[in-house]
Amino acid sequence: MNFTEFPLNNNVAEAINDLGYTIATPIQEKAIPVLIDGKDLVGCAQTGTGKTAAFAIPIINHIHRIVGSGKKRKQIRTIVLAPTRELAIQIAENFEALSKYTQIKTYVIYGGVNMQPQINALKEGVDVLVATPGRFLDLYKQNFIKTDAMHQLVIDEADLMLDMGFINDVRKIIKLTPENRQTLMFSATMPMGVRELADEFLSNAIYVAVNDSASTAQNISQKVYLVEKEDKKKLLKHVIENLQLKNVLLFTRTKQGADNVVEFLQKEGYKADAIHGDKSQSTRLKILDDFKNKQIDILVATDVASRGIDIQQLPFVINYDIPNIPEIYVHRIGRTGRAGETGLALSFVGRDEKTYWQEIEKLIRLQVKTVKDNPYPWREPNPNAKKDFRTKKTGVNTTTTKKKNTSNSKSRKSDTSKKNKKRWY
Incomplete structure (x- = not known):
């Protein structure tokens, strides 16, 4: 469906055209008409499917009719809640x-920064407020936010919330x-x-879903390496060198794990850095900008920090x-292969x-190709080593037991003999 088919104000349509949007994505095609009609909506769509524009376009279209030339006093007319600072910033930019x-x-x-600039901006007036939940409640309690x-x-990102x-x-x-608000809820999955x-909170909501959480894009090539845990760093170096990888987004499960991988990569001479919750907002933004500008390879x-990463041309995910x-997993590899580009997920x-x-x-209904040319594969355990150990152990125990039993038997015979002798006397 072409964006020109939606009943949008010319000012909104012109901005859409400037961004190069012509054909609506599936979530946009399904959600925008529902939201223009003023209905509540629950949308389920993966990251990178254009869901921010799916709710931003009809909201802007609605507010523009009210605000007009801007002579009306600025009041909060829309609140968007996001779980992370990066994602909140990305939504605001959209x-x-x-x-x-x-x-x-x-x-x-968002939290983690000085409140005063935020307080000043709220006093001047805002139409659309994008916020993380904690900072919203802090400023609301101080009477700086009016609804x-x-x-x-x-x-x-309700599932991440x-x-x-x-x-x-x-x-x-x-x-x-x-x-009497209109409530919109978007989530990558629907737990x-x-x-x-x-x-509980939506009224007669329309449910729309596209690209269910089990599907992976066909333009993303997926490969798996079976590797011992202690060999992962060596494999990482091998893969980066052999495939000449640059512009890589690499996922770890923990913040400490992220820092360990970065320390290893930097020692090997690679341009690498990490973003996670233990780093300040300004540091995270700088690292993200450096990555987008290809100053970091x-x-x-x-996973939490990555929800705010929006890079159109990201070729590799590890x-x-x-x-x-x-x-x-589906969300992670969905970071690559966007906007018609191909991607590789290892x-x-x-x-x-x-x-x-x-x-x-099982979820993606696909058996991912295992890389055979892997210098650090799983090491098969030696079945004989375990068997020998058990046999040896059993033999020792059996022998010891027999000796003990023999000794006890002799002892019992001796005691019986002594007792009998005593009785005769």
Whole structure:
């Protein structure tokens, strides 16, 4: 469906055209008409499917009709909740780009930075407020956020909100907003907690889903290396050198793991850095900019931090650690192969991660090709070594037992003999 087919204001349509958008993605095609009609919506779509524009376009179109030339006093008319700072910033940038020919003002607030600039911006007036839940509640309690004029509430990445323990904060925020609001909820997966939240707070919501969480893009080539855990770093070096990889997004399960991989890569002479929750916001943004500008060849990230990464031309993804939730694998490799480009996703499966990998292949309904040319494959255990040990151990124990039994038997005979002799005397 072409964007010209949607009933959009000319100012909004012009911004869409400037961004080079012509054909709507499946989630945009399904969601935009529903949202223009003012209905509540629950959207399920993977990262990289254009879901931010799917809700930003109809929201901007709605607010522009109210704000017009900008003479009206700035009041918060839309609140967008996002789980991470990076994602909140990315959403705000999308709103700013799509509202460039309007008088709509977008502002983003998040924790980990000085509150005062955020307070000043809120006092000046904001139309669209993008926020992480914690910082929103902090500023609301201080009376710097007013929701009286609010019409739309967007809860983005609801499944991650659930995983990160933000659901209680989200519930509080929902209760602080007007009952006649239009509520939009987007999620990459639809776990029970998200469904319950939707049933509780949305009114006659329309459910739309595209690219279910089990599907992986056909333009992404997937390969797996079966490698011992202690050999993963050596394999990583081998793969980077042999395939001449650059512009790589590498995933680890933990923040400490990310730092360890970066330390190894830097010692080997590679330009690498990591983003995760222990680094300051300014540091994370600088690292991300350096990666986008190709000043860093390998960006190591945890799953939570990666939700804010939006890079159109990302050729390589490496799963250094295999996620224990199969759907996360789909989200990870969905970072590559965007906008019609091809991508390569490599996975390093340790013996201890075999079960995780089996669950992933079951979910995606695909047996991923195992790389045979692997200098560090799983080392098959020696079956004889274990058997010999058991035999030896059994033999020793048996012999010892027999000796003990023989000794005890002699002792018992001796005692019996002595007792009998005593009786005769």
